[in-house]
Amino acid sequence: MAPASSKLHAITDDKTQQQNSSCPAASNGAIEPSNAKCAASSNHLLDADEFRRQGHKVIDFIADYYAGIADYPVHPSVTPGFLLNQLPADPPSRPEDHPDGAFGPALQDVRDVILPGMTHWQSPRHFAHFPASSSVAGVLGEALAAGINAVPFTWAASPAAAELEMVAVDWLGKALHLPESLLFSGAGGGTLLGTSCEAILCALVAARDRKLADIGTDRIGDLVVYGSDQTHFALRKAARIAGIRHDRCRELQTCLADMFALSPAALSAAMDADAGAGLVPLFLCATVGTTQTTAVDQVGALCAAAAPHGVWVHVDAAYAGSALVCPELARDAIDGIEVVDSFSMNAHKWLLANTDCCALWVKQPKLLVVSLGTQNEELILRDAAAEGHDVVDYKDWAITLTRRFRALKLWLVFRCYGVEGLREHIRAHVRMAALFEGLVKDDPRFEVVTERRFALVCFRLRAPDQLMDEGNEKKKTTAAANELNRRLLREVNGVALGPYMSAAVVGGIYILRCAVGSTLTEERHVRQAWEVVQERATSILRG
Amino acid sequence: MAPASSKLHAITDDKTQQQNSSCPAASNGAIEPSNAKCAASSNHLLDADEFRRQGHKVIDFIADYYAGIADYPVHPSVTPGFLLNQLPADPPSRPEDHPDGAFGPALQDVRDVILPGMTHWQSPRHFAHFPASSSVAGVLGEALAAGINAVPFTWAASPAAAELEMVAVDWLGKALHLPESLLFSGAGGGTLLGTSCEAILCALVAARDRKLADIGTDRIGDLVVYGSDQTHFALRKAARIAGIRHDRCRELQTCLADMFALSPAALSAAMDADAGAGLVPLFLCATVGTTQTTAVDQVGALCAAAAPHGVWVHVDAAYAGSALVCPELARDAIDGIEVVDSFSMNAHKWLLANTDCCALWVKQPKLLVVSLGTQNEELILRDAAAEGHDVVDYKDWAITLTRRFRALKLWLVFRCYGVEGLREHIRAHVRMAALFEGLVKDDPRFEVVTERRFALVCFRLRAPDQLMDEGNEKKKTTAAANELNRRLLREVNGVALGPYMSAAVVGGIYILRCAVGSTLTEERHVRQAWEVVQERATSILRG
CATH class of the missing domain: 3.90.1150.10 (Aspartate Aminotransferase, domain 1)
Structure with missing residues (x-):
């Protein structure tokens, strides 16, 4: 297994090379004849025929990978540095000279150098992590979205992408037996993000700002966030990022007798104690399907415990959310879900939608927009068609402005599998x-x-x-x-x-x-x- | 143009349907014969032959799209609701019955219903936004990563993916003429995130926590963040999320005479005024290539102004960062870059790496880990091979734990184009x-x-x-x-x-x-x- 990359030249940074208004490439004597022609544009980089030629190879590569995936150890026997030591320290100056173009040898290196060092999440013997479930529709939906490569940060930036996202999250919410209160078809709405970490952070920031608007910005240090000792680290990460004090994150103890579910009585007691001490209960993250044991917090009872304190209740169903498509699994798991403020799950985990595809639904989308909304002054591209309409600009619902067209693959998953x-x-x-x-x-x-x-x-x-x-x-x-x-x-x-x-x-x-x-x-x-x-x-x- | 989706049935949620330990599908009399066979597993959903068959169609679809993209208006003439009104309100219960499987009609709908409503970011006549530049290597790198679908949140979760990311960000940093201080080959290091919003937020949170460790957590309300009136909204969004008070975000005025660059003198004066008022200057976001006019803030002079206040300096080169591959463009644009604390750019904007691919480099990666690091208690999967080694667990460098294998496409871009x-x-x-x-x-x-x-x-x-x-x-x-x-x-x-x-x-x-x-x-x-x-x-x- 000789890494083809060893053939590559190191970057040669010719500091004397200047931009030349006629043809900079040709002005540099060091450039080899085959590259000396002055490209009028970059469009050879996205040539349809070249894409077709290399694309078919990649499809066969992936299909062969699935056909032979059982032959790989799920987890490689490698030691840290194994790949760092094989690859050159500097990027190649020029693509490799190969009759079939540089893509062929690169793909060969993926097979010979990279794949043997991967943990194979799609292996049928992978039982370690919650899945990152792939499907034909999921992978090809990703490929299609990458090909189209639109950035639907506003409705105007790609109307069909924005509306397909609205459709897809409502479809998903209905399939998961979520209440109308969280859907566009009710008074709520949803969006597709990358991960549950982002979903929890968005919800927490909206909750924080609503509360601080009531009690004053200078009381951020008094806000308290609740979960159990089984709650995913994503909550603590989100709380830290949002400026919640580390000592204001309650990780309430669970026990085997309760199957590691958060006790509503313990929650109630903790909130009362905090309120009594002059602190401000802010946010509860209940979990449906914890990471360690898939424990299910009793959403209804927890909401009842949280209600007297005006706490925002978020349900993190990152893994088990997918199971809610089955009525027999949903029935008890989300009992009481009607009153929660927000809900998130990862369709990329167990619902065939490939990484990444986290759905977040909120009861009051306007609270997300209040916290995360941006003015549009940078680029004046208001769409005349959108004037007077209440369009959804998803950039105002999330941490990020730039976003991928994730709705396409989720919609394809529904179309292909039902x-x-x-x-x-x-x-x-x-x-x-x-x-x-x-x-x-x-x-x-x-x-x-x-x-x-x-x-x-x-x-x-x-x-x-x-x-x-x-x-x-x-x-x-x-x-x-x-x-x-x-x-x-x-x-x-x-x-x-x-x-x-x-x-x-x-x-x-x-x-x-x-x-x-x-x-x-x-x-x-x-x-x-x-x-x-x-x-x-x-x-x-x-x- | 009749949306094929009109043929789809609405979801029929049979509440009486129960999970059955032998074969739940067969137990439901409503299921049609063709679906009545009891699938032993889900593996038909990722069947290699089916993937190959449909995958080749998708490649041809994308290639045809590029070949004909000039025939689309860049921006569609549609009004809000145009797509919402065409698609059914409920997800399909079963895939469409079609000799070629449901994927064919779905792809036809992408062509007939969705593409006509898109803004075509890859159109050669798209001059509106900064680009979301696609390339053969970028699209196919995305497809390949989706096919492999690994989640490299730790080194152990996919060693080759973690190490390829280290290689790719160092290659990119060297190609962009970044100083060794920001690279793994120096004392720094980089990571690939989704967007600049995340990069700025990560840097800001690390800066905030370093400062609060010095002055006390309860002084979060005194922290001040600096940019110009041309700085991307990402800074204000990050500041809000991180709990910085809205009235502590300074947007210093720029002018045409300065080509809308941030004035070091104005920065110095603002910081002195804030410090004099008992506030704490925290963070400066300098921009190389602003969104509105590609103004270039003078990094060296701004760092000198910020230094007396111990301010973290981040450089946002979201768009223009790609141009730094050209020495003649890099020379003045990042003069003084050696002393900045962090630097980010979007390789998905103008460097052919497809959405999303934001690179963030930091001088002291350990400060990211202090703020964003998570303990590993959830899933005990420490790799025996990694014991005693200083591996990079990228989950501790970012907002999110789950992450995509973005390094693959960036590495392919370098391999294919040099x-x-x-x-x-x-x-x-x-x-x-x-x-x-x-x-x-x-x-x-x-x-x-x-x-x-x-x-x-x-x-x-x-x-x-x-x-x-x-x-x-x-x-x-x-x-x-x-x-x-x-x-x-x-x-x-x-x-x-x-x-x-x-x-x-x-x-x-x-x-x-x-x-x-x-x-x-x-x-x-x-x-x-x-x-x-x-x-x-x-x-x-x-x-």
Whole structure:
């Protein structure tokens, strides 16, 4: 495997080279004859025929990658610096000389140098992270959006893109059984962002500014944000960015008995205590499907607890939001959702929409615009057609002004699979996770630590008998069991062409996580994964 | 043009439908025979052969789009609601029944329903916004990254992606003549984000937290942020998000005599005044290439003014950053850059890297990590190989945790075009802009308002003689000239298959903006654009 890049020249920065009004390239004697012609424009860089030629190669490349993805270890055996040390320190001055153009050798390097160092998120044996689910419609929707490459920051900047986004988020909201209060078809509305971090930050900033408008800007230091010790770090990150004091972020403790859901009573007590101390409860982030164990906070009860304090309630359903397409999964998970202020989920996680595609819905879009809206004085391009109409300029709903045309792929996903197709997709994964859960339960050496709710199984090897019998030395037992499972994960992930799993520590318990979610995962991959876990466990327990 | 979507059924949400452990789809009598088979998995959604089949169609679709793009008006003649009214209010329950699968009709709708409502950013006649420049390597790099669909939020989450990003940002920094202090090859480092808004926000939050660690968290209300009245709204947006008081954002006035660059003396005076009033100067955003006129703030002199106050200096070169590949354009534009704390530019704007690709470099990456870093407690997946190494976990450098594999396309752009190819691309546009500028200057009815520096020409029709002669009624003259040019823009943009331009108001003067930057723009498009402007001007002045 010789990196083709070794053939590349380093940048040669000819400081004497000047812009020349006639033809700067030709004026430089150092340029080789093949490049010496004076290009009248840059349009060869986006030539339709060249695009077609190289594009077909890329499609075949990706198709071949999917066809052969099971032959890659999910996680590569590489050490830090492995790629840095292979690539030249300087960019190439000229593209590689190759009969087929420089694109061919570059693609070869992707295959030979880059792919072997990747973690293959689309591998059917990837059970470690929540999925980044790809689909034919999702990948090609991304390709199509990249080809069109519009920047729909305002309605005028690309009317069809702005309106397709409105359609797509309403479709998605309806498919997920969200209430009308959050949809354009009601009084709310949604947008497509990159990530849940952005969604939570947008909601938090809107909530903060509404509150500060009431109590005075100088009280920013008194604002308090609430979540549980299971809430995703995205909340703390958003709070830090928004200028909330670090010591005003409450991470309320959860426990195994509550299946690690946030207790409404604990929330109520915390808010009362803060209010009593002269602080100002501001924002609650409830989670439907936590990262570590897919715990579901009881939205309705939490909203009731938060209401007396006028707290903005956001629901983060980054992972489990996709499952809400299935009525049987949505029913209890979002009970009470009607009164929340905002809701977000990642359609790129488990709904086939490829990275990135986070949907955020808010009950009062105007509050986003108050906080994040920009005046249009920079570029006067108000559309005559839009005058007098209430168009949505999505730049005013987000952290960023520039944005990609994400609606296209989400719309394609709906067109190509339909809501029923998405349900079947989710149910297939839930069924496979249930299968894995059953296999764990059938082996008395193991236990399922938290009830499976979606497609994540949290399990572990029980501590060996001799340790379990040591009576009250619970701490020692826990430590020993944790060490045992830590070793088990390391060994499972070390098996050549085996499954790739992850772990978490909740309530002091080290658990293994098997997250079924790759689009390519089949039942046989799940069964094989379990066989590897059993086999490694047997080996460890024997030793 | 009948939207195919009208054929689609509305979602039918069968509330009685339950998850069934054997085969939920088959248990529902409503499902049609063709869908009644119990899919063992979702893997048909990412089937290699289906991907290949549909993927080749998408490549041809995009290639055809480029080949025929000149036939579209750059900006569509549509009114708000045009698309909302064509698409069904509910998502389809099932994909459309079509011999070729649902993807075919969906693609047909993109062509027939969506594209006619788009603003075509890749049109060779798009002179309105700074470009969102596409290239074969950029589009296909996006497609490839979408196909691989990895989420490199940590080194372990995809080692090759993390290291390729380090390589790509160092290559880019060297190509742009940035100092070693900002590169990994020095003591700094860079990352690829979505937009300049994120880059400025990251830098601002790092600066804020460093300062508050010194002076105390409760002084957030005293922090002051500086820019000019030409600074992009991204600064104000970032300041708002970061909790900086609205009345602590200084927008220092610029003037035509200074070519709308921020005056170091004015900055110095403002900072002294604020410090004297007990406030704390925090952050300066200097701009290299402002949005309205591509003004260049004098970085070195501004840094000298800011230094006594310990202010973090960020340089926003969102647009003009790409031009720095050309030594002759970089020379003066970033004089003094060695001492700045951070620098950002959008490689997706004018450097062929497709949306989105914003590069941010910082002198002290650890300050980003202090502000934005997250503990890894959620998912224990530390890589054994990474233990003891100083790997870069990019999630700690940004607003977001989830991120796309943007480095791949940037690396492909360098591989396919080389630094010299990028220079030729920039120079071709600069040359065409110079041509347009010359044409404006040759017509005595017009004037170039601000000196052209990159590929934006800011021009306007002079006020008619009779008004010019009215002596001291300058205000009236200005208003009349502004109205004249407002009408000119409206008429130019109204010409069928004509150019699409924009306007700005600087120092009270309404200017027309002709930004050359589309990859497909050739000299003939620039000449034709000027002919349309002249022809419309003649018509207006005659009337």
